[in-house]
Ligand SMILES: *[C@@H]1O[C@H](CO)[C@@H](O)[C@H](O)[C@H]1NC(C)=O
């Protein structure tokens with residue numbers, strides 16, 4: 259160490275002011291090379307309005323250069339009607355009592371912070387039904403959509419929402435029953451079709467880190483899933499979303515804005531939830 263400092267001082271003293279000899283020095287200059295190009299640049303950490311220590315890009319702020327929930331939406335969805343229209347044989351998607359519901363838990367590292375990406379970047383997922391991951395800074399207004407891309411609803415999940423997905427060819431009675439359960443259980447919900455679901459389980463509930471895939475609605479399991487896993491996202495935030503493209507119905511308050519009481523209306527909904 260001492261030898262290094264002595265050598266450095268020697269180099270500085272003997273070569274000072276002569277660029278030619280300075281360039282012959284191949285060691286590391288500290289803090290930087292005198293009178294020349296900085297070989298060890300210290301890049302200052304830039305904090306712009308859109309930067310956020312946790313996610314990279316601040317959330318919930320409309321910004322035309324990053325995400326304003328209006329421009330460049332085709333990055334996530336080409337707006338094809340096939341994503342919300344049944345083009346397959348509906349019989350393949352009929353409810354089947356022999357196909358058991360599947361509850362998958364993803365072990366999300368406790369210190370995982372989901373990054374935010376602007377609309378100039380694509381976001382891809384390894385899973386067909388992701389339960390966590392990178393997402394857009396602006397999230398969906400709570401409610402039912404003609405179609406909402408996953409890059410949006412993943413952000414709702416992070417705030418404790420329940421997302422319901424159904425295949426466009428799924429049995430309409432089953433879809434309506436599951437919608438009714440979700441809408442009667444909590445305000446913080448998203449409902450959207452998703453044509454990438456498998457025919458054997460075309461009905462899905464998701465929370466941050468959990469998914470429940472069903473062939474037919476298991477009422478008690480669906481209610482238990484919502485009661486156990488809703489409002490448990492890593493970010494407790496009640497604020498509504500900003501994205502409302504193809505929103506059909508805004509969510510209604512069930513117990514209160516914080517969903518303090520999940521699935522309180524077992525009787526009023528006309529569904530036997532026991
Ligand atoms: C995308 O846009 C953001 C904000 O304008 C910028 O910080 C980022 O570097 C851009 N990314 C690419 C891949 O161009």
Ligand SMILES: *[C@@H]1O[C@H](CO)[C@@H](O)[C@H](O)[C@H]1NC(C)=O
Nearest residue numbers: 334335336338340341407453
């Ligand atoms: C829309 O459907 C097509 C065809 O199945 C599929 O490739 C695409 O990933 C879907 N888009 C979204 C956003 O789900």
Ligand SMILES: *[C@@H]1O[C@H](CO)[C@@H](O)[C@H](O)[C@H]1NC(C)=O
Nearest residue numbers: 494496513514515516517518
């Ligand atoms: C909802 O939660 C927020 C934050 O904890 C709290 O300030 C607010 O009073 C709550 N509102 C209701 C209606 O419970």
Ligand SMILES: *[C@@H]1O[C@H](CO)[C@@H](O)[C@H](O)[C@H]1NC(C)=O
Nearest residue numbers: 521522523524525526527531
């Ligand atoms: C639901 O019905 C049961 C039995 O009829 C009753 O005891 C209970 O109070 C009712 N709950 C609500 C929220 O109305």
